[in-house]
Amino acid sequence: MNCSELDDFRNQPGSAHASLSPAAQRHLRECEACRKLQEFWQSKDPDAEPSPEMLSKIAESIFIIPVTPLQSEGSLYRNLLLRLAIAVAAGAALLGAAGWHAMAPLQLVVDFTLLALGSVLSARFVVRQMAPAALYALPPALVKVSISAAILAELLLLFPYAEDPAFVIRGLKCWSLALLASTFAAILFAGMLRRAAWLSPTSEGAAAGLLAGFGGLIVIEIYCPVLDRAHRGLWHFGATLTAALLGLLAGILLRHHLRKSDALHEH
């Protein structure tokens, strides 16, 4: 056994009091650093105990009433996607599907597949963040950035460039409509998200904002017949980013509100 293998053993729960294999014992005889580390691992600090009075005080200060636990992840996930679908359907019904009809089959398939994937993954992260101690197979930030970058790349690569004299006016219109659709989606999400733990309001707000942004992006991609990549890249995708930033801002405000509320409670 080498140092690294002993480290792997140490990473198992209960390793401090588990009996060591002959190979581990042999290694500890040979490796002074590992021996010292193992001694530390098995030690307990006698001063690291809260007083019984403190524990009593804590137990007496909380008034216990039953609560309804958060729904299962699967249920919340379906609920969130349903709300997103409602927002998209409402937006498409109001604005129409001129964009859908203007796109070529390849553009339709790639564009909406990526948007669906982005929405599904974002919804998964939003639900996971509602309760502490979620397990992630991949870092959430990496996945969100990757999918957003993929969508932007697709918008820039799949669509041609076409000069537009009304670039700004048309663009602002699309940006506003996408943002309105995102806002409607966010309002639908809020009813569900109020039960979240909100341990990290800023990142949770940004995640919810990004998901709402994807909803707005789907609506505007269905509606907008302008196939210019600059238009779609800047104004359509820009609205998604704006929604994510607004979510972040909402998270900052919520964090401030929660801090004030906790401070008042303490006094």
Add this chain to the structure above:
Amino acid sequence: MNFPRFADETKLESTKRESKPFASNDALRRELDRLMEFYQQGDQKAARTLITRVSPMLFSFFLRLPGNQNHASDLLQETWMRVHKIRHTYRSGQPVLPWLYAIARNIRTDAYRKRIREASNEQAMEFLPEPNAPAPVSTDLPSRIAALISTLPESQREVITMLKEGDMSLEEVARATGSTVGSVKQKAHRAYQKLRQTMRQASSHEDACG
């Protein structure tokens, strides 16, 4: 609605705490999970038992991380207040220890940032707490290694503290810290390497000095 009461308290109370009460004991871990479920259902006794059982681990967690020695008691109380506030977010069937540690970690981070803000607002920059300042070194080996741990980067220090004090698995630490199992394993590995390297250097220095 009538919830089942936590009736097995006497059985639990008779299980005397060892120096590592939950080390690799799946039955005791499941018991903690059940305590949390009963707590959600409004059982005062279960809540009290959970607080008694878990508080030493959380207290150790706060003590081990520099900058918090003087505030460990306050942080422990704040953690349980937050646990109470968001107890509905615990999902039955999930391990409760990572859930509790995630909350404790968040409380600790918030408290640290608050102290930084307050200190900078008072323009007393010279009194800013130094997060990597080692704890006072005593002569016994565990204390010396604890002091070495306080010099590790925060993310590695946190992982080592949870693995040791919480006796958690890599997956549980990943849950508590919001990262992946691979990332936690890497941080633990780097921390052990750094500790061994520092101990070897210290040992060589002692030998050289005679």
